[in-house]
Amino acid sequence: MPAKVLYEEKILEYELGKTLYERYKNMNIEMIPIEKHHDVEFIKKAPDEKFVEFKKYLVLGIRKSLQLTPNKLSADFIVPFTSSGCSAMCTYCYLVCNFFKGSYLRIFVNREAMINSVKRKIKQVGERKIYEIGSTSDMVLENTITGNLRWAIEEFGKLDNATCTFATKFAMVDYLLDADHNGNTQMRISVNPDYIIRKVEIGTSKLEDRIDAANKMFNAGYRVGVNIAPIILLDNWQEMYRELLESLSKKLDDKLKDQLFFELIFMTYGYANDTINSAALKGVLNVFDRSKMCPKGRGKFCYDLDIREDAARYFKDLIAHYFPNATISYIV
Ligand code: SF4
Numbered sequence: 001m002p003a004k005v006l007y008e009e010k011i012l013e014y015e016l017g018k019t020l021y022e023r024y025k026n027m028n029i030e031m032i033p034i035e036k037h038h039d040v041e042f043i044k045k046a047p048d049e050k051f052v053e054f055k056k057y058l059v060l061g062i063r064k065s066l067q068l069t070p071n072k073l074s075a076d077f078i079v080p081f082t083s084s085g086c087s088a089m090c091t092y093c094y095l096v097c098n099f100f101k102g103s104y105l106r107i108f109v110n111r112e113a114m115i116n117s118v119k120r121k122i123k124q125v126g127e128r129k130i131y132e133i134g135s136t137s138d139m140v141l142e143n144t145i146t147g148n149l150r151w152a153i154e155e156f157g158k159l160d161n162a163t164c165t166f167a168t169k170f171a172m173v174d175y176l177l178d179a180d181h182n183g184n185t186q187m188r189i190s191v192n193p194d195y196i197i198r199k200v201e202i203g204t205s206k207l208e209d210r211i212d213a214a215n216k217m218f219n220a221g222y223r224v225g226v227n228i229a230p231i232i233l234l235d236n237w238q239e240m241y242r243e244l245l246e247s248l249s250k251k252l253d254d255k256l257k258d259q260l261f262f263e264l265i266f267m268t269y270g271y272a273n274d275t276i277n278s279a280a281l282k283g284v285l286n287v288f289d290r291s292k293m294c295p296k297g298r299g300k301f302c303y304d305l306d307i308r309e310d311a312a313r314y315f316k317d318l319i320a321h322y323f324p325n326a327t328i329s330y331i332v
Helices: 011-015 015-026 041-045 047-056 093-102 112-124 139-146 149-156 193-200 205-218 237-251 254-258 271-280 303-320
Strands: 003-008 030-034 057-061 105-108 129-132 162-168 186-191 225-231 261-266 267-269 294-295 300-303 326-330
Touching: 003 011, 011 015, 011 057, 015 030, 015 139, 015 186, 041 093, 047 093, 047 105, 047 271, 057 303, 093 162, 093 267, 093 271, 105 139, 105 303, 149 162, 149 186, 186 205, 205 225, 205 237, 205 254, 225 237, 225 303, 237 303, 254 294, 261 303, 267 271, 294 326, 300 303, 303 326
Parallel strands: 003 030, 003 057, 057 105, 129 162, 162 186, 186 225, 225 261, 261 326
Antiparallel strands: 267 300, 294 300
């Protein structure tokens, strides 16, 4: 339930926009008209301490940029899709580096325009490609508000030559289980050791619930992968991640384990995360260890190359031990 809803007036020209507007208005939630979803003056001027309060806001707008971008990791193309931002507060969140205090959940109601961009790209490329729809938000979370993930899965189900993919840290997948996906959707369940989820991935689903969600989706016919992301090298990281892999190997469905694919993503951390965490999330576990990290682009840090390479070897061995039939799609 959002604390306030900020909306662009134009959303009322769209069916989904009208539905969401009416829903929250009828619940007596404060509705604040705004000019542009990405440029809200009172939020920009507010102190960083307000980050937690703003995370409870929901912003409704129209997505203007619909250009797909090529990708070489989880997909062939990134689709600018129906949401950006998120109501959870993972302390390393990449969205904070882009949107700072404005990394609350924004929903874009012009979804037909987005799927039409995908259809144009399919025509252009003429062969099966993978389309990432969750690169700027968590679609499973968004789906609890809009039903957009189920809608997208069914739209992709009607298309030839297209696989839709998304990663999630949430477990609310029941509404997706009987969707008509036609084998055209894959989900990557994003996991971390239980300790990291509890201390760092604030507001996301528990590890055991994520594992259940992966099993449910697999048994509903979806292709399912595991995304270990972000890998955070705390002092006892080897043991924490070994326990994680062991727990996954015990709890994931046997048939799923046989066709599982992994993605391994090391943490990137930004000055923006540091600023927001020290102002608004005082006392949270500090995941930034400057002694192990080096600059990566403007205001961001990644683990030193030799540390990353050692850790990658450790993960490859762990995966080979617990999941002999699984593949690793990429490590970054
Ligand atoms: S769930 Fe994903 S998008 Fe949401 S705060 Fe965590 S890292 Fe950011």
